[in-house]
Amino acid sequence: MNRNRINVFLVVAIISLSCEIIGKVQLGKVALFPMLFAVVIGILLTPDLLGKRIGKLKAIIGEKEMKIAGDMVMLILLMLGIKLGTFVGPNLDKIVQAGPAFLAQEFGHVLAPLIAIPLALKLGLTRESIGAGSSISREASLGVIGEKYGIASPEGNGVLGVYLAGTIVGTVFFGVLGSVAIYTGIHPLALAMACGVGSGSMMTAAASSLAEAAGPKYADQVFAYASTSNMLSGITGVNILVFISLPFTEWYYKKLAPKFIKKEVR
Template identity: 40%
Template sequence: MGKLKTVVVKYWKVYAAALVIAVICDLIGTVKLNIGIGTLTIFPMVFATIIGGILGPDAFKLFKVPESRLGGSLVLVVLAPFMAKMGVSAGANLSKLVSVGPALILQEFGNLGTILFSLPIALFLGLKKEAIGACYSVNRDSNLGLTTDIYGPDAPETRGTFAVYIVGCVIGTVFLSILASVVASFDILHPLALGMASGIGAGSMMTAAAGTLGEIYPQYAEDILVMGGASDMLTGITGIYMGTFVGLPLTRKLYAILEPRIGRIINKEAN
């Protein structure tokens, strides 16, 4: 209890600011914008991310770096009730999950497709071994721990993973909201398939994507959230093994093949 009191007294600004930001963003509510190719749904959490970033050490400097780091670590705490709700919803809809069980498991292999797309782009942008850590997965908490454990905290692969981790924290929810809206506007995939695709192993990003899809397909809103939550949970469980035994080895192999070729192209254009 004494330790908890010390932390609260030391970081009281973080808790006070979180309460004020939560109230402001709740008053703003959900904002829908027509962007031509679809409807962009912006949730209160996006506004909270923007306001928090403005108040951080790089802008208005209301918070110092240690206080900002504490705020980042508390994200998992505030997401815990939401993930508990996902577990309750999944249990209540167990028959639906069983009926699509193979799809939920196999969709993890779909995440590997991004390696083929992102790695060449990263190499053309001039990244070296950083591209391995940046491209082998979606790079959330478990992936950051995996890369750090394998390569060490100062390795270029770890820097690549950490860079994507930070970018995901800042703009991940906005990007997933836009992407979900755009893909849904094509009206090609079933809403439940899109709900499964929302579960990438990051609770906040899944919430943003599934929430946007729920607004677009209100008749499937609950099922989309259930599928997204189950998929997100499975990705968190299986993702670490997929990254260890498939993602990283595949990315390293492709890097060894592509880097010399793309490097020669870049050097030729530079000369």
């Protein structure tokens, strides 16, 4: 094991132990879990933030370490997926009963462009809005957009920008949202299904705080519904993106773009 890998494992171990020692922090009705603290600390330690100001820190967490950490994410998420799968089995009968609801929620992918495209155009994006607004922009969406337009294209820049924003900010935002959403009066299992639209880390953060807020009666079912929803978002969501959402986004963009930008729309 080379020095860069040792640095990554050492820093991750220190962050993880520190956050576990801090434990869950309750701010009124909002529960903040160690995972959220770990994400924030990890962001702060990157070369673009504290690494610029602390020279010795950059020697430990540099670009090579960042690359190794990025490659390790998929492996860790695989382990996370296996653990979450253990919640699905015992609750399989309840999940089967809710089957039509799981399938129906996938059509929510079509609603995203209705809001996202006008907002993106208003903020000054052009073709980038197609990549940014056609989906939830997770790993599968990167593949679809990258294959059709090229990851270095404006559309590729759009989907990559939303993907990075979701990875960096989404976990923290989802973790807080999971605690707050329970007080809307929406059924905990409906909220659990909504937890599954993001990446594995975003889903885990949201489901953990939601399960805590919902109480032991729904805790296991929350993780089961969130895990199943996340799996379906990755499988059926890709097909909806390719055959429905992305073509609709292209058409919608061409209709709206002349109202927001002066140059010719291709």
